[in-house]
Amino acid sequence: MVAEKIDGKLISSSLRLNIQNEISSLKILHPDFNPKIVIIQVGDRPDSSTYVRMKLKSCAEVGIDGELLKYPADISQDEMINKLNALNNDKSVHGILVQLPLPSQLDEELITNAVNVEKDVDGFSELNIAAVFKKNSKLKIVPCTPKGIMYMIDYEKIQLEGKNAVVCGRSDIVGGPMGKLLEKRGATVTTLHSKSSLDQVKFFLKNADVIVSAVGKAGFIHGDDVKSGCVIIDVGTNYVPDETKKSGQRMVGDVDYDSCAQVASKISPVPGGVGPMTVVMVLHNLLQTAKEQYGI
Template identity: 40%
Template sequence: MILLDGKKTSEDIKSEIAEAVAQRKTDGKKIPHLAAIIVGNDGASMTYVSSKVKACARVGFNSTLIDLPEDTTEEQLLDEIAILNKDQDIDGFIVQLPLPKHIDEDKILLAVDPNKDVDGFHPVNVGKMCLELPTFLPATPFGIMELLERYNIETSGKNVVVLGRSNIVGRPMSILLSQKRKCGNATVTLAHSRTKNLKEITSQADIIVAAIGIPEFLTGDMVKDGVSVIDVGITRLPDASKKNGFRLAGDVHFESVKEKSSFITPVPGGVGPMTIAMLLKNTLLACSRKD
């Protein structure tokens, strides 16, 4: 069993990006600038945005954090987005999800300029992805593809099961892995909570991407020997033995599944760090388009 070390791989990618930024500086070209909008004080979101700001500093990007109060109106948020859309110095920006319930997330994501949508969520970029046109790929699926490629995990002709059908992970993963690309050409089954005979389906998979949002859902009796497993989930579970009172769990029951796996991602330290690294890669791409 080989652990897919997202933390180390993401650091390798950041080092590559830092070298590219240093070269841009030497050549007198623009330094990439990433902005983030966060609304309210959701703890997980604040931690995640803080990690993005630190990552920008690590690779030499300029960064801007726009921190708005919980009672920010939808119209006020749209005004902030309009300002970032017009700001020529901002190469890419993200609106951190989830947003407060009184704000329509779809309306907000549609307002982002597709050319600055480094999260890869805008329908224009999703459509380009589906048609295999150059675009910003959603950061988490992009990170998973990068992990598979860098660990030389063969996908061509393989039977892949994606657990979960979200627009952020599940659906784009199923599309990317089936495409004619270096890390693709797989036969993909997109399974979800309504799928019947799920154990029968997962037991035939060469590769499983678990993004169903249920902690420790995938267990050892659901997989075959030699499977490669990508665990996208992360949930806080109560644990009295821990000083902070909880432990982090993925969508995979790690202890039972690892015994059968050829490759598996840990939680934490697997997919999470890759998401931030690929957000930076998209921002560098956005900046490079202006050269």
């Protein structure tokens, strides 16, 4: 078997176009409709700058007004909270995104919870998390990466009910909500994590129909580890040395693509898989919050 590639670039492009069209139509119907996101970056981490730039560019492409607020790395917690409160109260702002990670003097949980739940386009505030985890809750804003993965799974018409799903990693942003979203759709989910033994990892991977890996280890999953015909979604972003690249390195996922592609039925690559889905889901969430705030 040679796996079909799940093309996150293609899927995200088509969704981005839908979002762009919907915003254009809404602007015609409601001339005052002007969806706006504010992105807050604290300090100057180069990776954060790259992500922020990508997000702002995507926003501009679909007709979302994007503003970047950059604060010095030594901003105090009180000052951050004050800034967030002002943005929470600013009716012209429909989404607030605090680029993580934050410098150590800032309590990430406290800061993400300070974003008004209706403007929390990252879906990281406690009330949005709780809605994902409660069985019968109406979903509010779903974190972008797991939301993007569910979109890919639906796009590819991957069956979940009665299937064994394995999520590798249990972060609050990816692994945790991912497991719950798969479970809500009928999969029987096992979450592997740093305290799982090697034997456990091997056992559950080998019996999985759907694998979502978000552990951040290059080569974590090899073709020998997985079941024939399984579906693999690779969330890892790791860098390995590569002399052929100008930067001397190359981005890879958690999955050894070539060996897994011989065994799996579908597999998402890195780059070009989950990454572009995550970015487009920021837009999707912002469109949702803006529509709610405009009451349309």
